[in-house]
Amino acid sequence: MTYQNPPIEILKDKELYVFDMDGTIYLGKTVFDFAIRFIENLRSAGKRVLFFTNNASRSTNLYLDRLNRLGFSPTEKEIMSSADVTAAYLHTYHKNQTVYLIGTKQLEDQFRGEGIRLATGKENSVDVVVSSFDTELTYEKLDDGCRLIRGGATYLCTHPDLNCPTDRGFMPDSGAIAALITTSTGVTPRYLGKPYPEVVEMIERVTGIPREKTCVFGDRLYTDVALGTKNGVTSVLVLTGEGTLQEALKLPEEDKPAFIFPSLSEVDKAIFGTAD
Numbered sequence: 330m331t332y333q334n335p336p337i338e339i340l341k342d343k344e345l346y347v348f349d350m351d352g353t354i355y356l357g358k359t360v361f362d363f364a365i366r367f368i369e370n371l372r373s374a375g376k377r378v379l380f381f382t383n384n385a386s387r388s389t390n391l392y393l394d395r396l397n398r399l400g401f402s403p404t405e406k407e408i409m410s411s412a413d414v415t416a417a418y419l420h421t422y423h424k425n426q427t428v429y430l431i432g433t434k435q436l437e438d439q440f441r442g443e444g445i446r447l448a449t450g451k452e453n454s455v456d457v458v459v460s461s462f463d464t465e466l467t468y469e470k471l472d473d474g475c476r477l478i479r480g481g482a483t484y485l486c487t488h489p490d491l492n493c494p495t496d497r498g499f500m501p502d503s504g505a506i507a508a509l510i511t512t513s514t515g516v517t518p519r520y521l522g523k524p525y526p527e528v529v530e531m532i533e534r535v536t537g538i539p540r541e542k543t544c545v546f547g548d549r550l551y552t553d554v555a556l557g558t559k560n561g562v563t564s565v566l567v568l569t570g571e572g573t574l575q576e577a578l579k580l581p582e583e584d585k586p587a588f589i590f591p592s593l594s595e596v597d598k599a600i601f602g603t604a605d
């Protein structure tokens with residue numbers, strides 16, 4: 330089963346290159362050296378780079394430190410997550426409202442730092458419940474969140490990813506937690522993060538680069554690739570994480586990625602002629 334990519338000039342002409350993280354530039358604890366090389370080549374060619382992850386369980390500072398340790402040398406302005414998009418959404422549509430968060434301590438600290446009024450979960454009611462990828466999840470958090478949603482709170486979810494790829498396989502992600510909450514309450518959340526339009530709008534606003542001059546690289550069809558196909562951004566699927574070639578080719582034509590590569594190594598070679 331093969332796929333014929335369109336002319337590589339389409340990618341060469343872009344100004345902003347957006348990268349998913351886990352499954353795309355590294356996998357769990359394994360860094361892809363070819364990803365470091367490709368990103369260095371992009372910067373040397375005067376291209377802009379942005380790292381965007383749906384994983385809201387960690388802070389921007391942690392990602393900054395981790396990516397630096399792995400060799401990607403990002404600046405703080407080159408890192409964005411679904412947590413940033415969710416915080417901006419709360420400030421725009423739920424300003425000064427009380428929010429109960431089902432998320433990690435790092436996400437809680439970020440929300441507090443951005444002036445979001447967080448509830449304890451023991452209140453009789455709150456305005457909004459936000460769930461996320463919570464590696465510190467407890468039954469008590471789920472119980473409190475479901476009770477507050479049944480009581481009328483608006484339900485938001487930072488991102489829809491069902492599984493998080495690791496070097497040991499997959500672990501349940503934000504979308505799986507949201508599915509449990511939805512099954513219990515009957516309420517489907519308003520999802521944020523990739524592939525939803527708020528992400529592209531925020532990227533355009535922060536970088537000043539229009540979506541027509543942007544491309545996105547990722548390993549998930551329903552988040553990374555869909556961010557592009559649904560919002561006018563050129564999408565590139567790499568087969569180093571969750572998505573497979575077979576799954577991509579089964580999609581309707583309008584949902585297929587513009588490009589498919591085994592990894593970022595082949596993208597680097599196609600654009601810059603770099604060989605392993």
